Amino acid sequence: TRGKSPLLERALGRPRSEVALSAFALLFSELVQYCQNRVYSVAELQCKLAQLGHQVGLRALDALVAREKSGRRETKVLQALLFVKGPVWRQLFGREADKLEQANDDDRTFYVIEKEPLVNAFISVPRENSSLNCAAFTAGLVEAVLGASGFPAKVTAHWHKGTTLMIKFDDAVVARERSLEGR
Amino acid sequence: NSELFTLTYGALVTQLCKDYENDEDVNKQLDKMGYNIGVRLIEDFLARSNVGRCHDFRETADVIAKVAFKMYLGITPSITNWSPGGDEFSLILENNPLVDFVELPDNHSSLIYSNLLCGVLRGALEMVQMAVDVKFVQDTLKGDSVTEIRMKFLRRIEDNLPAGEE
Numbered sequence: 001t002r003g004k005s006p007l008l009e010r011a012l013g014r015p016r017s018e019v020a021l022s023a024f025a026l027l028f029s030e031l032v033q034y035c036q037n038r039v040y041s042v043a044e045l046q047c048k049l050a051q052l053g054h055q056v057g058l059r060a061l062d063a064l065v066a067r068e069k070s071g072r073r074e075t076k077v078l079q080a081l082l083f084v085k086g087p088v089w090r091q092l093f094g095r096e097a098d099k100l101e102q103a104n105d106d107d108r109t110f111y112v113i114e115k116e117p118l119v120n121a122f123i124s125v126p127r128e129n130s131s132l133n134c135a136a137f138t139a140g141l142v143e144a145v146l147g148a149s150g151f152p153a154k155v156t157a158h159w160h161k162g163t164t165l166m167i168k169f170d171d172a173v174v175a176r177e178r179s180l181e182g183r
Numbered sequence: 184n185s186e187l188f189t190l191t192y193g194a195l196v197t198q199l200c201k202d203y204e205n206d207e208d209v210n211k212q213l214d215k216m217g218y219n220i221g222v223r224l225i226e227d228f229l230a231r232s233n234v235g236r237c238h239d240f241r242e243t244a245d246v247i248a249k250v251a252f253k254m255y256l257g258i259t260p261s262i263t264n265w266s267p268g269g270d271e272f273s274l275i276l277e278n279n280p281l282v283d284f285v286e287l288p289d290n291h292s293s294l295i296y297s298n299l300l301c302g303v304l305r306g307a308l309e310m311v312q313m314a315v316d317v318k319f320v321q322d323t324l325k326g327d328s329v330t331e332i333r334m335k336f337l338r339r340i341e342d343n344l345p346a347g348e349e
Contacts, residue, residue: 019185019280022227023255026220027188027299031195034216038202055194059284060186092187 032134046136046157053140061145064091073149077169077177080151081110084142092141093117098162108169112142115162135163142167185257189283196296206294213295217302225307228254236311240336241265243313244272247304256280260332273320276330287324295319300332312340
């Protein structure tokens, strides 16, 4: 490329500076309001937030893999999920997610549970008009991270034991996992 | 963490570029959102920083660069190019956290990527009765060697009534 920006030449070390939590909170809240002004329903709003989260996830993934995993991607479902729960969360939100669980009745469904997700920390939602709000952003982020690592999944956010992200892997992912185990 | 902030901002700008037809409108929208943030941010800032009232524009410049930027973005811009009348100065940003990982595509040459910052500064200062003109005059994203924000004091806002909110 033409190397227009010297920023792009910089080594991909750890991020240098810390940004205040309130800076993020204010930006995020403005983002939510902007989206809200352009949609007609809560479902649409969540969809829009998920799209934005998607963008963030896609971009965060490469930097994280390079830094935390020295460039190696995960191939097993469990490892990929632990990567999301651990390094991804630590790097982006400052701490690990609270819990990772698998559904009893379904081997393609997993849950990432967080008591107090960062994105909801500063946002009060009138419960009557919104079943859920901003964790949709995180759901989109996780969906992008998993999808781009080769584990296509559907990720949705729910109010359950705090906020729960429900991860439903595509059948193909489960089938591949079985064939890997069979060997 | 600064990366979540940076990437979230990037997602926002990308979305705005999709939603609006030309860069001017994106700049305007970024400024407006920044203004809204600034109006709320000043409360947070005054509560947390224990900074008293600034007596002149020079003091204001110091507080902005050394306290506010440090507190919110973790950087300390330098202050240069004072106008003889003391009503205009420049902030030179070494590392603008908003622009990490960013490369402007050629078809967005008039996009002012970090224009949100101008809105924030304008909104926050307006809440302490200062009307100030804020704009980017140099930007590393556009190939300049430094990023420079020019601030110009316009007038003191006399009455205490909140100005019309956008």
